[in-house]
Amino acid sequence: MPLPKAELHLHIEGTLEPELAFALAARNGVTLPFKDTEELRRAYDFRDLQSFLDLYYGLMAVLRTEDDFAELADAYLTRAAAQGVRHAEIFFDPQAHTARGVPIGTVIEGLATALDAAERRHGVSTRLIMCFLRDQSADSALETLESAKPHLHRITAVGLDSAEAGNPPSKFREVYEAAAALGLRKVAHAGEEGPAAYVREALDVLGVERIDHGLRCMEDPELVERLARERVPLTLCPLSNLRLRVIDLLEEHPLARMMDAGLFCTVNSDDPAYFGGYVGDTFHAVREALGLSEDRLRELARNSFEASFLEDDEERRAR
Ligand code: ES4
Numbered sequence: 001m002p003l004p005k006a007e008l009h010l011h012i013e014g015t016l017e018p019e020l021a022f023a024l025a026a027r028n029g030v031t032l033p034f035k036d037t038e039e040l041r042r043a044y045d046f047r048d049l050q051s052f053l054d055l056y057y058g059l060m061a062v063l064r065t066e067d068d069f070a071e072l073a074d075a076y077l078t079r080a081a082a083q084g085v086r087h088a089e090i091f092f093d094p095q096a097h098t099a100r101g102v103p104i105g106t107v108i109e110g111l112a113t114a115l116d117a118a119e120r121r122h123g124v125s126t127r128l129i130m131c132f133l134r135d136q137s138a139d140s141a142l143e144t145l146e147s148a149k150p151h152l153h154r155i156t157a158v159g160l161d162s163a164e165a166g167n168p169p170s171k172f173r174e175v176y177e178a179a180a181a182l183g184l185r186k187v188a189h190a191g192e193e194g195p196a197a198y199v200r201e202a203l204d205v206l207g208v209e210r211i212d213h214g215l216r217c218m219e220d221p222e223l224v225e226r227l228a229r230e231r232v233p234l235t236l237c238p239l240s241n242l243r244l245r246v247i248d249l250l251e252e253h254p255l256a257r258m259m260d261a262g263l264f265c266t267v268n269s270d271d272p273a274y275f276g277g278y279v280g281d282t283f284h285a286v287r288e289a290l291g292l293s294e295d296r297l298r299e300l301a302r303n304s305f306e307a308s309f310l311e312d313d314e315e316r317r318a319r
């Protein structure tokens, strides 16, 4: 039996496996610039975050209908459940779809169909986190929040993702304030490629409850001390860091040092179809590479529930 865990950092678009991408391309009459799944997989040799994002947004062209989004989420939740995921907080990028003419309602209703089914079929609970693309304008984020208003009962939180360097959290102060006023919770990617100062800004300017990645806090001992003291959850994604060359070797990942420093760490898969593993595979990989003890692994699993947006009674049932 795999360790029961929650997944808190997972982009649903990052679960698009090459086989499904080609099946959807055929169904929707989309031509992909790759001959077959093998050629596509060979392109998953990324230099950095941007080289990944370029391919990732391009491949999303195959996602067009409610059924496409439902199938995508269904496939993820089935795989995640098999690897011990009892609860998943799932990011989606509305702007990556509305920019291609796919209405936000198509995205959200399609995903919601699969999320409801997963509760019945696999006993997996879920939440949706709507992310703003930080390399788009603050106005575009505000328009996105506005367009999500008819669907807010489906959305738990807002997040911030895409190209980090040069796009500080403070650019999105207004939209985070508006989201909070609508009762949404707040998280943000920070300290993945961007500096430790962005982690601080996400906390102080945006008022986020969790930091997605946060790896580069390790460059700032005072910040580490604060994150530990305030028990701010960090949703780490070691295989992502490896594939996007934030680290050179998995053996060099700071996860163990971060736990030793008292940081509130969780382990997640980010974009599993692109980075070589779902969250169970990720637990396995860090155990091997970092020699984490069974106690440490259990601590990570426990942290994942505690850092989730589940209420206490739901959390007890999910564990
Ligand atoms: C992402 Cl790894 C990563 N970083 C930032 N934004 C993203 N969106 C999807 N994956």
Ligand code: ZN
Residues within 6 Å of the ligand: 009, 010, 011, 161, 189, 212, 270
């Ligand atoms: Zn991410």
